[in-house]
Amino acid sequence: MISNQLKILENIILARYTTLNLGGAAKYFCTCSTVDELKEALQFARSKKIRSHILGGGSNTIFADDGFNGLIIKIDLKGVSFVEDGNDIHVTAKAGEEWDHFVKQNVEQGFAGVECLSGIPGSVGASPIQNVGAYGQEVKETIEQVKVLDRTTLQEKVLQNGDCGFSYRQSIFKTDDANKFIIVEAIFRLKKNGRPTIHYPEVKKNIEASIPLSTLGDGRESLEAVRNIVLGLRKKKSMAIDPSDVNTRSAGSFFLNPIVDEKQLAKIIHQWEANGDGTPIPTFASESKIKIPAAWLIEKSGFKKGYSKNGVGISENHTLALVNRSGTTKALLALAKDIQDGVGKQFGIRLAMEPVIVS
Ligand SMILES: Cc1cc2nc3c(=O)[nH]c(=O)nc-3n(C[C@H](O)[C@H](O)[C@H](O)COP(=O)(O)OP(=O)(O)OC[C@H]3O[C@@H](n4cnc5c(N)ncnc54)[C@H](O)[C@@H]3O)c2cc1C
Incomplete structure (x- = not known):
């Protein structure tokens, strides 16, 4: 342990932090659950003149066999809150929330907009990075704002959806502003008692096999039906994490x-x-x-x-x-x-x- 406040560990094997189970050791490694800890971690890297890398769930990351000669900052900021706004609901989720848990929570409350993104591994904070998408939905359709910490100035800033440059598996976080920000939270606008998105042919076919589309209602039951279909399709394709597969x-x-x-x-x-x-x-x-x-x-x-x-x-x-x-x-x-x-x-x-x- 190097720092008194933030626990900074040394020589940590990265393979177990990725879904590919690949990667050597990080020279330094810390887990941050507050913005202050993130700032401290960044300052630590600066003082040591080493690179830092942000890690969420490690489901889209490939570490080298000889590891990372710098500081890995694992994001663990937690919390989800809801604010009603007429027929809509603003859902704020901290970056370290597990993505699929976030989806499940919303589906169970009848909030529509992310149901087709069920079963995607990883964290909420990484979801804007490549504008995650599947089965006819992308997060760019529901993200309202992204709150970030500037890695150089250590200032927090709010980016509106339009500032994020979202397109197919892209955003400014991967292009113009790659490695500039740490995402600390994202705010989504979902529909209360909403209707699921059923554009994707495989989802449509599976829904129709059990219920005529014209009789499909709004809200929790329909959203759960779509979630279950997506999870089933993912399982069949080995696209949902299963340690036994x-x-x-x-x-x-x-x-x-x-x-x-x-x-x-x-x-x-x-x-x-x-x-x-x-x-x-x-x-x-x-x-x-x-x-x-x-x-x-x-x-x-x-x-x-x-x-x-x-x-x-x-x-x-x-x-x-x-x-x-x-x-x-x-x-x-x-x-x-x-x-x-x-x-x-x-x-x-x-x-x-x-x-x-x-x-
Ligand atoms: C089985 C499987 C199925 C998948 N299916 C899909 C799919 O259907 N659709 C899809 O779009 N993706 C899919 N993915 C890819 C992956 O799950 C997503 O890209 C996911 O959003 C990555 O989240 P993560 O937290 O694991 O990111 P990580 O792998 O930890 O990080 C990915 C990138 O984001 C950066 N990052 C992470 N968190 C933050 C943060 N808080 N602030 C700033 N930068 C950050 C990292 O530095 C890195 O550059 C799948 C992956 C697996 C293993």
Whole structure:
């Protein structure tokens, strides 16, 4: 222990703080449950002239095998509060709240807006970082404000939704202002006694199998029905953490779905028509552009579910999830590169990685 106030530990193995279960030791490690502790941690790193890295639930983080030669700051700020506002409810959640617990709490009270995001691992504080999304919802639709601590000035600041630059798995926290802020809380605007979002075909199909959509009511019961369907789909795809299922030892989707314009798509189609098996490339509208499912591109480049190499591989239940069976970060990143190179050769595009790599 180095500091008297904040407990700063030394030489802490990071693997157990990530869902991939990978990573060597951090030189220093602390857990902060207040903003004052965060400031103290940042000052400690400054005084030692070392880097600091913010860690939530570790479900989108890849630490190097040789660890991190700085201070890992684990976020543990807790608390959720509710303020009614007509038909809406403002829900303020501290950054260290577990995301799925937060979703469950809201669903149980009949508050709509995050039900399709059930089962996503990690913390509330990380949810704005990549604008988490699944099954037809993204947090950008319900986040009103994000309260941050500036890592340099140590001043707190409130960012409005429009300041956060949200788009598909992106925000200013990953781009222009990467590593500038620590998110200390997020405020969501949800609908009281609200109606669940049922846009996603798999969710719609499953709901319709048990109840005609026209008779689906508002509020808790319907929101719980959607939550349960999403949790079931996630379980089937090993996309909800389950210690007994090695396929969940992942960082979720490892690659982003490429978003291209008409000209890029034409080039990709041209290359596929020359080299491919004749099946059409699936595409989806994404605002003014076109989204291509990365999973399809990976499979058509010869990488199948269950593929395994050097203790790492592709989940048996989801092509987009790379899993750690008994491997290393080095092996995982080598596999990611093999896949990127394979897709590049087959389609002429480079897949971007989703998780944050910390070395
Ligand atoms: C099985 C599985 C399924 C998944 N499914 C989905 C999915 O459907 N949709 C989706 O979008 N994602 C999904 N993910 C990815 C992941 O769960 C989300 O990105 C999640 O929001 C990460 O939260 P975390 O707290 O674990 O973040 P971490 O991995 O701890 O951190 C991720 C990044 O956020 C930063 N960060 C974390 N907390 C803060 C903070 N308070 N302030 C500033 N920076 C911070 C970290 O520095 C890092 O850069 C999945 C992951 C797994 C393992």
